[in-house]
Amino acid sequence: MKFTLPTNGVANDSASPKRSRAVLRWCSEKWRAVLGELISTSLLVLFGCMACVPYEDGAAPVPGYAPLAFGFAVLFNIQAFGHISGAHMNPAVSVAAVVWGSLSPALAVFYIIAQCCGSILGFGLLTWFTPLPLEPDAICSTLPRTGVSDAQALVVEIALSAALMLLNCAVWDPVNGHLQDGVPLKFGFVIAGLSFAGAHFTGASMNPARSLGPALWNGSWESHWVYWLGPIISGVVFTLLYKHVLTKRKQED
Template identity: 40%
Template sequence: MSKVQKLVNIALAEFLGTASMLFLVCTGCTSGIQGTISSLHLSLCSGLSVMAAIQMFGHISGAHINPVVSLAALMVDEISYLEIPVYIVSQVLGCLAGCGLQKMVTPLQHEIQYPGRGICVNAPYETLTDWEALGVEIILTTILVLAVLATWDKRNGNNMDSVALRIGFLVGVLNLAAGSYTGASMNPVRSFGPAVWSNDFRSHWVYWVGPTIGSLIATITYKYSFLRVEVHTREYK
């Protein structure tokens, strides 16, 4: 496979994976049509939509479907500097497409959700400050990226069956734990698509800055602690 064809495959996989994830998440949290939506409903929808994307496209692009996961991949040499813009641009376009498809099939009366936010728009709980919400997103993303890094660790090669299900359930439990705090985004494009289509950017900076900081904390910790241990162990054998 040529380098150009590989980049095209990555772009298509990340676009379709992100679009699928956003469509499933946003249709799953549309009140009225979905009836009364519980936190368990939202958490399962979030986690299993990630699982579906990984199952469909994990073997093609890794199914990052998240710019901060791609950032982590770059830092641990899972992808190259040439590939990183392909990943991120495809993810941004995919999130807009997925939310756009959801908007196309949703009647107008369901486009505003309580408390006056657009469909699927992430927002801090009304009593939280933006800084508290930022802390939540940092912590959640740190946990998520540590788990993703573990799946890329060659020492974990014998435990890689059902990765899609494992990461999906992890996203689900993180949503169960803190979805009521911030929506448990952990993914800038998960928040960006709904914000664009609803023209609702209140506190939106939290959902770019928090996951990015969390990803950096997780990746630096894993790379310079746990991966260095692996290198040193090999040297002394």
């Protein structure tokens, strides 16, 4: 939303109420979407990270639990919040939506703030009702595995996030309007599959907000920048690739 600032006092007096009304109108229209991002991201982190909590005897959960939990949490959130906010749950997806042209930069800022707050809230709830301390083992924190450098982890996160961004673009593409059935299922299974593929390299975050909450509560900031830079690079590069290269070829065909 763009406001033009008047240059004289009289105009400023008359414009201020109009500006205020415009801001209030914008907020009244968009607050539900921002709230949807806050709630959906908190549920994503809460339910996904619940599957990472060790058993009572300290044994680690079955490795496949977390990818399935995150995948099904995404499935649920898209079905429940997709019509409210788009159910991005991910700053990189919101950046991609700005590049695509379906989300304004101003609203994207509010989305990203809500997503980060939602992640912190979701993992905070988990630490509150979990009887075992989560901090010593950095439960649910995304970290490169031993032997994987930050540069290698960055490439892995870019690759995993690229698949997610291309899927988003394919869903946003009006050419695929007749293929929208089962979108929540598609995203849920893709997230689960990508998590299975990349979890033992980087934790398969693909989502800066998903990594933020556990990092904050566990104090595990090692290589945290990887989980912001990688997905956002993919959000920009592969959205541009799809928008200006892949769709152009399709139209030419």
